Amino acid sequence: MDVKWSGVHVTFLKQFLNKKIIISLFDKSEIGGWVYTIDVLTKSVVLLQEQRLTFVHGHAIECVVICEETDVKPPIFEEIFKENQPLLKKYEIEDRKIRLCRWFETxxxxxxxxDEKLVVAGSVEVLPPYNEHSCVTSNQIILTRIQKLISQMTNT
Structure with missing residues (x-):
């Protein structure tokens, strides 16, 4: 079934999630893959193609075809994009937390x-496993500086 993309209502977009589709673009090219997500405002599509993501702008899409139902299952997106970090033991995480506290004080x-989180400069929360990727704040400038400082600690 060909679906004219410009006429698709927002509530209809959900049916494309986790489906294998072929997108026809206005430049007469085609692109296919598994739908990872769709931006409901712009109708832009993020496709998974052999373990890489491809972003297709909604304004470039002419029509979409859902591939025939097959026995092929959609890839498990969480497994594909999961970080390959080694699991740390509780004492290793606690040790890292103590070292990081000392590093900030230094x-x-x-x-x-x-409890389990560190609050740095009153605005940045550092959560387990206490690395530069586990920082939370709404201030991008402070976040970048704290992440850089944490990464310098791990390199020393």
Missing amino acids: NMLPVKVL
């Missing part, structure tokens, strides 16, 4: 320990 940054 660099004259105030740090508070609240």
Whole structure:
């Protein structure tokens, strides 16, 4: 079934998720893959093609065809994009937390320990496993600086 993309209502987009599709573009080319997600505002599609993501702008899409139902299952997206970090033992995580607290104090940054999270400079939360990827804040500038500082600790 060919679906004219410009006429697709937002509520209809959900049926494409986790399906294998072929997209016909206005430039007469085609692109296929598994639908990872769709932006409901722009109708842009993120496709998974052999373990890489391809972004297709909604305004470039002419029509979409859902491939025939087959025995082929959609890839498990979470497994494909999961970070390959080794599992740490509790004592290793606790040791990293203590070292990170000392590192912040050495660099004259105030740090508070609240259960499992560290609060740095009153605005950045560092969660287990206490690396540069486990920081949470709404301030992008401070986030970047704290992440850089954490990465420098792991390199020393």
